[in-house]
Amino acid sequence: MSPFIHLNPSAQEWVYDPAGAQGGSQEGTILAFHKTLPDYNETRLHSLPDLAAELGLGSVLLKDESNRFGLPAFKILGASWAVYRAVGSYLGLSVADGSAPLADVGAKAREAGVRVVTLTEGNCGRAVSRMAAKIMGIPTKVYVPKYMDEQTRNKIRSEGAEIIEVDGAYDDVIPVAQREAESSDKAILILDVSVDGFDVIPEYFVQGYSTMLAESDRQVLELTGGKPATHAIVPVGAGSIGEAVTAHFKSASWRKEFGGAKVISVEPTTAACLLESLKVGRSVAVQTEDTIMCGMNCGTLSTTAWPVLRDGVDASIVVSDLEAHNAVQELKARSVLAGPCGAATLAALRRACADAKQDLGLNDTSIVVLYCTEGHREYSVPTK
Known part of the structure; x- marks a missing residue:
């Protein structure tokens, strides 16, 4: 073989x-x-x-x-459902059945001072940013590996997100983004990859x-x-x-x-x-x-x-x-x-x-x- x-x-x-x-x-x-x-x-x-x-x-x-x-x-299919579910759940809204209007979830998130943290090699970060920052108006930080090209970074920025560069590969970026999210009780980590102790939100991507x-x-x-x-x-x-x-x-x-x-x-x-x-x-x-x-x-x-x-x-x-x-x-x-x-x-x-x-x-x-x-x-x- x-x-x-x-x-x-x-x-x-x-x-x-x-x-x-x-x-x-x-x-x-x-x-x-x-x-x-x-x-x-x-x-x-x-x-x-x-x-x-x-x-x-x-x-x-x-x-x-x-x-x-x-x-x-394709990433926006998973990212949109994941952001909606994660943010809505944080706010205690009825999102599991999709009944909470998206506009209401976004408005309540902004009122509560919620922000989103994610990481990417490209498409996923842009998709999360499109949903969280552009559509729902939630401040969003996107952590990226140092080698990501400027064109890809600019596409993510065009969705209204802030880019944070990390020296290392994709796997090296994960703990950095995790620490950022853990630094505030108003920060929500949105990832499509599950790691030890973080497995609910990645499954929202899969569902999407x-x-x-x-x-x-x-x-x-x-x-x-x-x-x-x-x-x-x-x-x-x-x-x-x-x-x-x-x-x-x-x-x-x-x-x-x-x-x-x-x-x-x-x-x-x-x-x-x-x-x-x-x-x-x-x-x-x-x-x-x-x-x-x-x-x-x-x-x-x-x-x-x-x-x-x-x-x-x-x-x-x-x-x-x-x-x-x-x-x-x-x-x-x-x-x-x-x-x-x-x-x-x-x-x-x-x-x-x-x-x-x-x-x-x-x-x-x-x-x-x-x-x-x-x-x-x-x-x-x-x-x-």
Whole structure:
């Protein structure tokens, strides 16, 4: 087997318990909440029939998150629900069922002097800032690693947030942001990654992604004449979107209705914490290096995501920067403008078909969904 892929055969029969944090009963509540936000939209599911034919697959479909609420990534789905839930809960308002009006939550937060603290490698910090600072008017501090480029910082600032630079990688920023939030009883830490003692708010992010998954389920059936997905490929950084996708496709309700699907994760070769963790059967931290897939440049998995990924991911794949770049160009030729993190799903599909096609049951009846989590952005073109 290739060193760039790890198979997890036991995941085929694993069933996620929907009584946990991402219960399906919340899907309607969260969708209704998202519809109240400015620029609500349903993102497109592209069909790539020429690619399917080339790879000998039934269908290859790409969920295009390049324009979600006017932002170039999926993160706003989780960030909006997480900020609303976290701030509303702090204020003692009825937010679990989405009944507290967003404007009221924002007004009461401002009156109470609430502020938001978060950290990011890019898209998540901008999404939290859009919700907290721009939409709800709550002062927001965003902690970022020193190597973040100025263009990304300016995009976050454009949402009304303050940038605080930390000398180190993403994992080094987490304790700094935690200390800042702990310094005041009016500061709320909003993160999409769970660490020891901090696991409620990250699960709000996971819940928020249910809107994307509900959309794609319906769209897949429409495009295939009623055939559900058989394989889903998702980028994994710290793990929140991977957790959401895995829990969705491995849930008892999805299995009962559609018969189950295989979940394939993709990471950069320079930040392969899930692949390395699956190899040894426990969550391990890895030393990261710079990558154009900066949204996945995480060396440690979210503590709540790990059990779901460990038991439910059928294959973990890593791809190089050059593979991700080539996938960006390939999608561009098909009029899909993706960033490296989103295009990495296509690179992973090619790797899966080359190295483990039979093992993963990829054939001419397969319906493969690529979750393209970010739109086009500038990056340094890799040479290897």
